[in-house]
Amino acid sequence: MVENAIxxxxxxxxxxxxxxxxxxxxxxxxxCGMSQTDARMAFERHATSKIAKAxxxxxxxxxxxxxxxxxxxxAIASVELKTKQDGSELGTHICISGSExxxxxxxxxxxxxxxxxxxxxxxxxxxRKFLKSDRAEYRHILNxxxxxxxxxPEVSFTFVxxxxxxxxxxxxxxxxxxxxxxxxxxxxxxxxxxxxxxxxKINGFIAKPERSKKSASEQFFFxxxxxxxxxxxxxxxxxxxxxxxxxxxxxxxxxxxxxxxxNIDINIxxxxxxxxxxxxxxxxxxxxxxxxxxxxxFNIVPSLDFEENITRDAHFTSTTSVRPPNIKINPDYxxxxxxxxxxxxxxxxxxxxxxxYNPTQKKTPDDFFLPEETQVEQKSLLDDNAIKSEGKGxxxxxxxxxxxxxxxxxxxxxxxxxxxxxxxFEKFLKLLETRKGVVQKTLFPVIYEPxxxxxxxxxxxxxxxxxxxxxxxxxxxxxxxxxGVPGDLTDVDPNKxxxxxIYVMGEVSGSAEMVLHEKIALSLAKTAAFKIGKQFxxxxxxxxxxxxxxxxxxNHTIEGKKILEIISVD
Numbered sequence: 001m002v003e004n005a006i007x008x009x010x011x012x013x014x015x016x017x018x019x020x021x022x023x024x025x026x027x028x029x030x031x032c033g034m035s036q037t038d039a040r041m042a043f044e045r046h047a048t049s050k051i052a053k054a055x056x057x058x059x060x061x062x063x064x065x066x067x068x069x070x071x072x073x074x075a076i077a078s079v080e081l082k083t084k085q086d087g088s089e090l091g092t093h094i095c096i097s098g099s100e101x102x103x104x105x106x107x108x109x110x111x112x113x114x115x116x117x118x119x120x121x122x123x124x125x126x127x128r129k130f131l132k133s134d135r136a137e138y139r140h141i142l143n144x145x146x147x148x149x150x151x152x153p154e155v156s157f158t159f160v161x162x163x164x165x166x167x168x169x170x171x172x173x174x175x176x177x178x179x180x181x182x183x184x185x186x187x188x189x190x191x192x193x194x195x196x197x198x199x200x201k202i203n204g205f206i207a208k209p210e211r212s213k214k215s216a217s218e219q220f221f222f223x224x225x226x227x228x229x230x231x232x233x234x235x236x237x238x239x240x241x242x243x244x245x246x247x248x249x250x251x252x253x254x255x256x257x258x259x260x261x262x263n264i265d266i267n268i269x270x271x272x273x274x275x276x277x278x279x280x281x282x283x284x285x286x287x288x289x290x291x292x293x294x295x296x297x298f299n300i301v302p303s304l305d306f307e308e309n310i311t312r313d314a315h316f317t318s319t320t321s322v323r324p325p326n327i328k329i330n331p332d333y334x335x336x337x338x339x340x341x342x343x344x345x346x347x348x349x350x351x352x353x354x355x356x357y358n359p360t361q362k363k364t365p366d367d368f369f370l371p372e373e374t375q376v377e378q379k380s381l382l383d384d385n386a387i388k389s390e391g392k393g394x395x396x397x398x399x400x401x402x403x404x405x406x407x408x409x410x411x412x413x414x415x416x417x418x419x420x421x422x423x424x425f426e427k428f429l430k431l432l433e434t435r436k437g438v439v440q441k442t443l444f445p446v447i448y449e450p451x452x453x454x455x456x457x458x459x460x461x462x463x464x465x466x467x468x469x470x471x472x473x474x475x476x477x478x479x480x481x482x483x484g485v486p487g488d489l490t491d492v493d494p495n496k497x498x499x500x501x502i503y504v505m506g507e508v509s510g511s512a513e514m515v516l517h518e519k520i521a522l523s524l525a526k527t528a529a530f531k532i533g534k535q536f537x538x539x540x541x542x543x544x545x546x547x548x549x550x551x552x553x554x555n556h557t558i559e560g561k562k563i564l565e566i567i568s569v570d
Contacts, residue, residue: 001025001027001069001073001115001117002015002027002144002145002148003063003148004063004069004113005027005029005031005113006063006148006152006155007031007050007062007063008029008031008032008033008112008113009031009032010029010030010031010112010155011030011154011155011156011171012029012030012155012156012158013027013028013029013155013156013157013158014026014027014028014029014157014158014160015027015145015157015158015159015160016028016160017138017141017160017161017162018161018162019134019162020134020135020136020137020138020141020161021120021137021141022120022128022131022134022137023118023119023120024116024117024118024119025115025116025117025120026114026115026116026117027113027114027115028112028113028114028115029112029113029114030110030111030112031112031113032085032086032112033083033084033085033086033088033091033111033112033113034083034085034092034113035085035088035092036092036106039081039083039092039094040092040094040101040104042070042081043070043071043074043079043094043096043099043101044071045071047071050062063148063225063226071099073117074096074097074098074099075098075099076098076120076121076122076123076124076127077097077117077118077119077120077121077122078095078096078097078098078117078118078119078122079094079095079096079097079115079116079117079118080093080094080095080114080115080116080118081093081094081095081096081113081114081115081116082107082109082113082114083109083112083113083114084109084110084111084112085111086111090106090107090108091106091107091108091109092104092105092106092107093105093106093107093109098123138161142159142166143217145157145159146181146220147220147227148227149169149177149181150174150177150178150181150220150222150227150254151222151225151226151227151256152225153171153172153173153174153176153177154171155171156168156169156170156171157169166452167180167181167452169181174204174205174254174256175187175190175205178190178205178254181451181452182218182451183449183450183451183452183478184449184478185449186207186211186218186252189207189208189210189211189252190205190206190207191205191206191207191208191294191295191297191298192205192294193205193206193253193255193290193291193294194290195286195289195290195293197286199259199263199279199282199283199286200257200258200259200279200283200286201257201258201259202255202256202257202258202286202287202290203255203256203258204222204253204254204255204256205253205254205255206237206251206252206253206254206255206291206294206295207251207252207253208298209241209244209245209251211251211252212245212246212249212250212251212252213249213250213252213499213503214248214249214250214499214500214503215250215503216234216250217503218252218253218254219234219237219250219251219252219253220253220254220255221233221234221255221257222254222255222256222257223256223257223258223259223264223275224257224258224259224261224264225256226266226272226275227273228273228274228275229273229274230274230275232280232284233255233283233284233287235284236284236285236287236288236291237251237253237255237287237288237291238250238251239288240287240288240289240291240292240295241291241295244295253291255287257283259277263277263278263279264276264277264278394406395538395541395542395545397416397535397536397541398413400533400534400535401415401416401417401533402414402415402416403416403419403536403541403544403545405541405545407566409566409568409569410566410567410568410569410570411566411567411569412564412565412566413564413565413566413567414544414545414548414563414564415562415563415564416530416534416536416544417529417530418529418557418561418562418563419544419545419548419554419563419564420525420529420530420544421525421526421529421557421558422525422548422551422553422554422556422557422558422563423544423547423548423551424521424524424525424528424529425521425522425525425557425558426521426551426552428468428486428520428521428524428525429517429518429521431467431468431469431486432464432467432468432517432520432521433517435467435468437467437468437469437470437486438469438486438487439469439470439471439484439485439486440469440484440485440486440487440489440490441471441483441484442482442483442484442485442494445481445482445483446481446482446494446495447475447479447480447481447482448472448479448480448481448482448494448495448498449478449479449480450478450480450498450502452478454502455478457502458472458480458498458502459474461501461516461520462474462480464516464517464520465501465520468486468520468524469484469485469486469487469489470482470484470485470486471483471484471485482494482495482498485497486524489524489527489528492527492528496527497524497527497528500523500526500527501520501523501524501527502523503523518558522558522559525558548563548564
C-alpha cells in the first residue's frame with residue numbers, strides 16, 4: 001500500500017499501526033487519488049491502472065503493479081477506503097470485509113487516499129496463529145519501510161506504532177535520509193560511491209570498516225529505485241573490503257543501480273526482491289572496482305594511482321622550456337661526525353668477522369658465531385605449545401584454537417572459544433537472576449547512539465543490563481551514556497558490546513523473563529569470549545578446563561554446538 005501511494009505521486013505518507021499491524025494498519029497519502037469507478041475496481045483481482053499494454057511488463061518503472069494486493073488484503077481483513085481526486089468536490093468511501101462490499105458512498109475527504117485495514121486474518125484463524133510475536137512482526141514492517149524510504153528521499157514519511165512516533169522524515173537528500181534512519185553516528189563513517197559505465201550507473205555510499213556489524217541489517221541494494229536482494233553483488237562488495245573487516249562481520253552499504261529496465265528481469269520472484277541482470281559478471285567487476293576505488297580515495301586501503309596530478313595532454317615544442325628539478329642537499333654533511341652515526345651494537349657482530357673477507361679459506365655457517373651472551377637460543381618445537389605437566393593435569397594447546405588434555409576415557413579435545421562462551425553464559429545468567437553484578441567504571445563515559453529500530457530493544461533490556469554490572473544512562477531521546485561495564489567485559493569496546501547484544505537479541509520469541517535473560521547472557525558471552533588465536537599459559541588452560549567442568553552442561557554451547565570431543569585410547 002505504501003508503494004501504491006508512491007506510484008500515486010504522493011509527497012507525504014503516514015503509516016500508522018497497532019499491535020504490529022494485527023489490530024490495524026492505516027496508510028494516508030496526498031497522492032492523485034482515485035475516481036469512484038477506479039476505487040471500486042481496485043479491489044478486483046488482476047485489476048491495475050499501471051499497465052496499459054503487454055510490452056509494459058518488460059519495462060517496469062512503477063513499484064507495485066500486479067493489482068492483486070488490495071484483493072488479497074480485503075479477503076482476509078476489514079478494509080475502509082477514503083479517496084478523492086484533485087478538483088473533485090466529493091470523494092468515495094468504501095467498506096469491504098472478507099471480499100464482500102458492505103457500503104459504497106460519496107463522502108467529504110481530503111485529496112489523496114486513506115486506507116484503514118483492521119483485524120488482520122480475522123476469518124483465517126490458522127494464519128493468524130502463525131504470525132510471529134509483535135516484536136518480530138514490527139521489525140519486519142520496519143525493515144520494509146527502510147527499503148522504501150531509502151529510495152524516496154524526496155517524499156516525507158511519518159511512522160507511528162501504538163500511538164508512539166517512531167520516525168518523522170522530511171524531504172531530504174540520500175545522505176540525510178540514511179542518517180535520519182540509522183542515527184547521527186553513521187555520518188562520519190559514510191564514503192561516497194559513484195561510477196558510470198555503458199552498462200550501469202552506480203552511486204550511493206559505503207561505510208568505513210569500523211562500522212561493520214554482525215548482521216547484514218545495513219546492507220541495501222536498489223535498482224531503478226526498487227529494493228533488491230542480490231547475494232552475488234554483495235560478495236563483490238565484501239571482496240573489495242578484503243581483510244579490513246573481522247571474520248563474521250559485514251560491511252554497511254547503500255548502493256543504487258540505474259539501468260535500462262529492458263536489461264533486467266524483476267519477475268523471477270513473487271516479492272520482486274530478486275532481480276536477474278543480463279550482464280551480471282560485468283556488473284560484479286564494476287561494483288567490486290567502484291568499492292575498492294572509494295576505499296582507496298579515503299586511504300582506507302593502500303592505493304597506487306599513477307595518473308594522479310598528471311597533465312594528460314601535455315604537448316612539447318621546440319620553444320618549450322624545461323626546468324630541471326630543484327634538489328636541496330647539504331654539501332658539508334659528514335656521516336662520520338658525532339651525532340650522525342647510528343648507534344649499532346657491536347656485540348651483535350660476529351667476533352671473527354674479518355675472516356669473511358679471506359678468499360683463500362672455505363668457510364661454513366658453523367665457523368661463524370655470536371658472542372656467548374647474545375647467542376640465539378635454539379627453541380624446541382614444543383617450547384610455545386609444550387605439554388604442561390605440572391600440578392593437577394597435563395594440558396596442550398593446539399594451533400591456538402584447541403586445548404588437549406587426558407581423561408579417564410582418553411584424549412579430551414576442547415574448543416577453547418566455545419568453552420569460554422559456555423562459562424561466561426552461565427556466569428551472566430546467574431548474575432541476571434541474583435542481580436548482583438559489580439560495575440567496573442570506564443575511564444571516560446562512552447556515548448552510544450543506536451539506530452531508531454535498535455533503540456526500543458536497548459530501552460527494554462537496560463534495567464537488566466544495569467543489574468549485572470553495566471551503568472547505562474539515557475541522554476535525551478537518541479543517546480545513551482555508558483559509564484561502566486561488568487569486569488569480564490573491560491577489554492571490549494562498549495559500543496561493540498551493545499551492537500552484539502542487540503544483534504543476538506534479534507527476535508525474542510515470547511516475553512518470559514527467562515527467555516530474555518538467556519538472550520542477554522548469550523549475547524554478552526559471545527562478545528566477551530576469547531577470540532580464536534589466543535595463546536594460553538599453563539594456569540589459564542587449567543582454569544578454563546575446571547571452570548568448564550563445573551558448568552551445568554559442559555558438552556554443548558547454548559546453541560547446541562559441541563564444546564569437546566573425546567578420542568578413546570583405543
